Amino acid sequence: MEELDRRQFLRRAGGAALAASLAPTGFELVRASNASKRSDPRLRALARELRGPVYAPGSRGYERTHRIVNLRYAGVDPLGVAQPETVADVKACVRWGHRYGVRLVPRSGGHSYAGYSTGRGALQVDMRRMAAVRLDGASGTAAVGPGAQLMKVYLDLAAHGVTIPAGSCPTVGIGGLALGGGYGLASRRFGLTTDNVRRVGIVLADGRHVTASRGKHPDLFWACRGGGGGNFGIVTGFRFRVHSVHDATRFSISWPWDEAEAVVHAWQKWAPHAPDELDSILNLHTDTGSPHVHCVGQYFGSTRRLQSLLHPVTRVGTPSVSMRTQPYGDVQKWLAGCSGETPSQCLAYSPERFAAKSHYFRRPLSSSGRTAIVHAISRAQDLHRSGAVILDAYGGAINRVHPHDTAFVHRKELFSAQLYVSWGSHHAEHSTLKWLRDLHARLAPHASGFAYQNYIDPELASWQHAYYGSNWTRLVDVKRRYDPDDFFHFRQSIPPG
Ligand SMILES: Cc1cc2nc3c(=O)[nH]c(=O)nc-3n(C[C@H](O)[C@H](O)[C@H](O)COP(=O)(O)OP(=O)(O)OC[C@H]3O[C@@H](n4cnc5c(N)ncnc54)[C@H](O)[C@@H]3O)c2cc1C
Structure with a gap:
């Protein structure tokens, strides 16, 4: 049976060859204090103030760090890259930005779809050196640095028998995930990543470092849970509530392509209403071969019980089903497509050129909506593109939070659809984007009018409503209070008024 998860999908789409250019930072980096005397004097001034390195264009460190995952933005060259190691370093970056009138762009994992963690002429504040994961068993919480990659978080916590809900891409x-929401295969049980944040340490536009929580700076705390990265300051640390977990059952179901429409029909009626312990994603995609439809998920329970819970979808067509109960860390590696790999192999970036859009749905898709998806994937195959429609089940703990309790407003949706496409050469861009836009437009009449802010789409017209809905006005108020001069801004950032 072909089991193709999203990471394998991305890897096969051609990014692996470039992974080396985004290798995690390490001993090969040049310390800023040793940087070339010919580099920008502003960067040399910054380097003198930081404990962490500063990289100027032309340095080896710059070449290894400044690119982000979406290769559409590979040609965007920031003025320099700073890698803070402490809160004091981040504060120094903000002071420096004001002194020289340079925009700062925070970067954690570098997965911004729209390239918002880089910027021409900006200082990229790369948080990957602030990536420690520390469990405090007594309070049932963990302190996590914003630069930690998800697989590191999963594995470090799983070693202590605990977890937080987060995404499946390792x-x-x-940093970016938690600020904008954070959906993963434990979210129907434990909520979004952002729902589990208890405190946020953040350096504000005026250079102060504050801790936001329910009791301190409550509006800022509210805004940092769903308002999206890059808007209110640079987050230097999160404290998350953790959940005990030892093992889980992961599963995969695949069907022949001609059963795809019937599978979507059954999945959408079942997945959002399954028990909280059961979470699943339905993935329709095409790569180099024929299109596939498969469902992956995890269940906090036994294989025996899972078999009967899956019946509403496994009774459709002629599925191939596999499932296995494993230690939690192993399940996360399997879901990420890196079973059998070392942690550092699993944490190697897979850059590629891609674009994505999303919709939320409050009603099951009608036959015409389902057919639009199936036809689009078949069409992508005809065009020799790697295209996918990925449906994430909501409901459960996600939807028990009131839309105004956090800045993440999407609490009434049955599922989201991410429309994702990647391509190799610039020549293919025009026809590929047309495919994406057409599919997005075809599904719009079926959707709720909202979209997921972490799948940020630079083309989305009414993004203010789509991402934030009735929370928009309060977000603008918080922005005005904490960043009245719009020091932290990008094309789709929340304005101060
Ligand atoms: C391959 C892939 C798989 C994905 N899988 C999932 C998934 O399973 N579930 C899910 O919910 N989402 C998923 N996403 C979407 C992901 O949540 C967003 O792209 C998210 O913004 C990435 O965070 P990052 O830190 O990696 O990105 P970055 O590009 O570093 O940051 C994203 C945004 O946040 C800002 N930011 C970063 N760090 C900070 C900080 N410390 N303080 C303030 N602002 C900051 C940046 O300036 C930028 O605007 C996926 C994306 C990709 C590309």
């Missing part, structure tokens, strides 16, 4: 940074 290399995504907890």
Whole structure:
């Protein structure tokens, strides 16, 4: 049976060859204090103030660090890259930005779809050296640095028998993920990543470092849970509530392509209403071969019980089903497509050129909506593109939070659909984006009008409503209070008024 998860899908789409250019930072990096005397004097001034390194264009460190995952933005060259190691370093970056009038762009995992963690002429504040994961068993919480990649978080916590809900891509940074929501295969049980944040340490536009929680700076705390990265300051650390977990059952179901429409029909009626312990993603995609439809998920329970819970979808067509109960860390590696790999192999980036859009759905897709998806994937195959429609089940703990309790407003949705496409050469861009836009437009009449802010889409017209809905006005108020001069800004950032 073909089991193709998203990471394998991305890897096969051609990014692996470039992974080396985004290798995690390490001993090969040049310390900023030793940087070339010919580099920008502003960067040399910054380097003198930081404990962590600063990289100027032309240095080896710059070449190894400044690119982000989406290769569409590979040609965007920041003025320099700073890698803070302490809160004091981050504060120094903000002071420096004001002194020289340079925009700062925070970067954690570098997975921003729209390239918002880099910027021409900006200082990229790369948080990957602030990536420690420390469990405090007594309080049932963990302190996590924003630069930690998800697989590191999973494995470090699983070693202590605990977890937080997060996404399935191993290399995504907890920084961007948690600030914009954070959906994963434990979310129907434990909520979104952001729902588990208890405190946020953040350096504000005025250079102060504050801790936001329910009791301190409650509006800022609210905004940092779903308002999206890059808007209110640079997060220097999270404290998360953790959940006990020892093992889980992971599963995969695949069907022949001609059963795809019937599978979507059954999945959408079942997945959002399954018990909280059961979470699943339905993936329709095409790569180099014929299109596939498969469902992956995890269940906090036995294989025996899972078999009967899966019946509403396994009774459709002629599925191939596999399932296995494993230690939690192993399940996360399997879901990430890196079973059998070392942690450092699993944490190697897979850059590629891609674009994505999303919709949320409050009603099951009608036959015309389902057919639109199936036809689009078949069409992508005809065009020789790697295209996918990935449906994430909501409901459960996600939807028990009131839409106004956090800045993440999407609490009434049955599922989201991510429309994702990647391509190799610039020549293919025009026809590939047309495929994506057409599919997005075809599904719009079936959707709720909202979209997921972590799948940030630079083309989305009414993004203010789509990402934030009735939370928009309060987000603008918080921005005005904490960053009245719009020091932290990008094309789709929340304005101060
Ligand atoms: C391959 C892939 C798989 C994905 N899988 C999932 C998934 O399973 N579930 C899910 O919910 N999402 C998923 N996403 C979407 C992901 O949540 C977003 O792209 C998220 O913003 C990535 O965070 P990052 O730290 O890696 O990205 P970055 O590009 O570093 O940051 C994203 C945004 O946050 C800002 N930011 C980063 N760090 C900080 C900080 N410390 N303080 C303030 N602002 C900051 C950046 O400036 C940027 O605007 C996936 C994305 C990709 C590319």
